[in-house]
Amino acid sequence: MRDITSELVELVRITSTDLPKSIQEALDKARAVETEGSAAQAAMVSILENVEMSRRNQTPICQDTGTPLFFVKYGQSWEPGALKTQIRAAIAEATKRSYLRPNAVDSLHGKNTGNNLGDDNFPTIHLQEIPGDELIVDLMLKGGGCENVGRQYSLPDVGLGADRDLEGVRKVVLDAVYQAQGQGCAPGFLGVAIGGDRGSGYLVSKEALLAGLHTENPDPELAALEQRITEEANTLGIGPMGFGGKSTVLGTKIRASHRLPASFFVTISYMCWAYRHRTMTIEGTEVKYA
Numbered sequence: 001m002r003d004i005t006s007e008l009v010e011l012v013r014i015t016s017t018d019l020p021k022s023i024q025e026a027l028d029k030a031r032a033v034e035t036e037g038s039a040a041q042a043a044m045v046s047i048l049e050n051v052e053m054s055r056r057n058q059t060p061i062c063q064d065t066g067t068p069l070f071f072v073k074y075g076q077s078w079e080p081g082a083l084k085t086q087i088r089a090a091i092a093e094a095t096k097r098s099y100l101r102p103n104a105v106d107s108l109h110g111k112n113t114g115n116n117l118g119d120d121n122f123p124t125i126h127l128q129e130i131p132g133d134e135l136i137v138d139l140m141l142k143g144g145g146c147e148n149v150g151r152q153y154s155l156p157d158v159g160l161g162a163d164r165d166l167e168g169v170r171k172v173v174l175d176a177v178y179q180a181q182g183q184g185c186a187p188g189f190l191g192v193a194i195g196g197d198r199g200s201g202y203l204v205s206k207e208a209l210l211a212g213l214h215t216e217n218p219d220p221e222l223a224a225l226e227q228r229i230t231e232e233a234n235t236l237g238i239g240p241m242g243f244g245g246k247s248t249v250l251g252t253k254i255r256a257s258h259r260l261p262a263s264f265f266v267t268i269s270y271m272c273w274a275y276r277h278r279t280m281t282i283e284g285t286e287v288k289y290a
């Protein structure tokens with residue numbers, strides 16, 4: 001298999017320093033709806049200046065460059081073991097070039113490895129074989145502050161009056177947004193998984209965040225719920241960086257999985273304004289970044 005380490009380093013550079021256009025547009029809209037001269041608007045102005053400066057200087061958008069999460073779909077001519085080795089090499093190189101802050105810390109002793117390479121799960125690499133010959137690598141850099149405010153609920157939740165239905169899902173997702181206030185760096189984006197088990201719930205809630213902001217949910221009921229949650233979250237008054245205001249959540253993506261009859265989990269991954277996600281596609285000799 002050919003060596004694509006340098007292409008992967010470029011994917012890390014773009015992801016860390018150049019926020020996708022759709023996210024920047026969402027942040028622009030949030031700035032426009034905030035009241036002139038308010039702390040909320042000032043926060044949005046600072047965020048957007050920072051986004052521009054990072055792009056211009058090729059420096060990380062946030063000091064926390066996050067956990068690198070790779071979602072890899074590989075065709076027949078790619079070898080999963082070699083892909084993993086090259087991804088790890090690319091992460092170490094990207095750290096050396098300061099596209100990433102060294103973030104891999106030994107959980108027991110606090111020692112930083114210095115190159116973002118921890119055990120087999122750091123960086124996190126999900127591999128999936130697909131037909132054909134294409135390679136698709138999605139990279140998400142997930143900040144610690146927003147990861148900390150992710151939540152999982154087991155329905156029914158008596159305290160919140162949330163039953164095992166979409167109304168119950170709505171209640172717990174809004175509770176998660178409410179509980180996150182002041183943390184997680186709003187305005188944010190929500191990836192929600194309904195069903196699965198506790199482990200797959202968190203994975204699917206992150207995969208939901210990989211769907212583009214403008215991708216419509218194929219299930220009309222879930223599409224309506226996504227829109228309703230986003231609108232209602234923006235009435236909570238939390239606002240940019242918790243300063244109050246109208247922009248708390250800029251998008252919600254929901255996916256439903258099968259579950260055991262005994263369980264009904266709702267899992268929420270909260271993504272901060274620094275929604276760093278890029279895709280690299282290789283087909284033949286052509287390499288594309290989006």
Ligand code: SF4
Nearest residue numbers: 062143145146185272
């Ligand atoms: S939550 Fe996001 S914006 Fe806030 S410090 Fe972490 S990476 Fe940066």
